[in-house]
Amino acid sequence: MRYKLQKSIAVGILLAAGLALPAMSQDRPEDRFLREAKLLIFDAQWAAALDKLESILSQYPASPATPQVLFYRAECLSRAPGRAKDALRAYQDYLKTDDRNESLIEQAEVSIIDLSYGLYALGDKDAAKDIVGRLANPNKAVKYYAAYKLSAVKDKAVAAKSIPVLQRIISTETNPELTDRARIALLRVSPKSLEGVERRPDEPRTKVLRILITGEGTSRVDLSIPLALADLALQAISDSDKAMMRRKGYDLDRILRDLARSGGSILEIRGAEGEGIIKIWIETRK
Known part of the structure; x- marks a missing residue:
């Protein structure tokens, strides 16, 4: 994931910066040991x-270097097999220190989200609390990452807690990468959660795929998604509706091909009685 790559790069830069500093004449022993530890980390020798x-x-429990030591200890633990819970506690210990580096704070928060997600996936349901708690983090990068990650958990009731943050991203952010990721996340959680989410008026013009599914006189699904993410939009359709589309001979390629040929017309797929109607079209958002 791009954010994790950025995290690795950021930590690498901080390591390199620390290693580049010359030893001071009054260098404390623990500072020298910390530089040695950073060299080992730089070489991915996590255990050593x-x-x-x-x-x-x-x-040196009371050393001024303790906050950094705690952070890099957490980094090492996060790479050690079977020690995810220890790593989680280690990052939390770092966040409790007073003399913290702002960049490392963000890295620690993101790592806590990743570790918690991994533990949750392994069956530790309480681990989701550490992700949910970061939906209110004052750092937008942490808050958004928590929402994106939470949207992917299998328990839809837990995943739904990400919806308000994801909706806010769509309605307030101008970066297409952020808003598109939020739309994808909402599709994972609940396609209906995209309904009524307002775009910013200054959001760039873009082609979107519109899908309206009606049944028994009511709208079951009404969503818009950037055309580039059309496959994700169709994945969000219920299994029964997808089965009906397949029976009618429709897949993503045929749908997009027919829409391109139609010149803006609405593609209408009617199922058997009681199955409903699927309407799909492309529109340009101004």
Whole structure:
């Protein structure tokens, strides 16, 4: 994921910056040990680095270097098989320190989200609380990442807690990457949650795929999604509606081909009695 790549790059830059600093004449022993640990981390020698960092904490518990040691210890634990819970606690310990680096705070928060998601996927249902709690984080990057991640959990009741943040992203952000990811996330959680979400008036013109599914006189699904994400929109349709479309000979390629040929007309797919009607068309949002 792009954010995780950015996180790795950011941590790497901070490591390189720390390693580049010359040793001071009054260098504390723990500072030298910390530089050695960073060298090991830079070489991905996580176990050896962890041993050195824990030795620093044991020998110099009140050192000014302790916050950094706690952060890099958490980084090492997050790479150790079977130690996700230890890593989670280690990042939380870092966040409790007073002398924290703003960039490392964000990295720690994102790592907590990733670790919690992994633990939740393995069956630890309480782990989702650490993701839900970050939906109110004052840092937008952390808040948005928590919402994107939470939308992917299988329990729809838990995933639904991400909806308000995702809807706010669509209605307030101008970055298409952010808004498109939010739309994808909402489709995962509940296609109906996209209904009524207002776009910003200054959002760029774009072609969108509109899908309206009606049955028994009521609208079951009414959503808009950027045309580039058409496959995701169709994936959000219920299994029964997709089955009806397949029986009528429609798949994504045929739908897009027919829409391109229609010159703006509405593609209408009618099922058997009681199955409803699917209307699909392309429109340009101004």
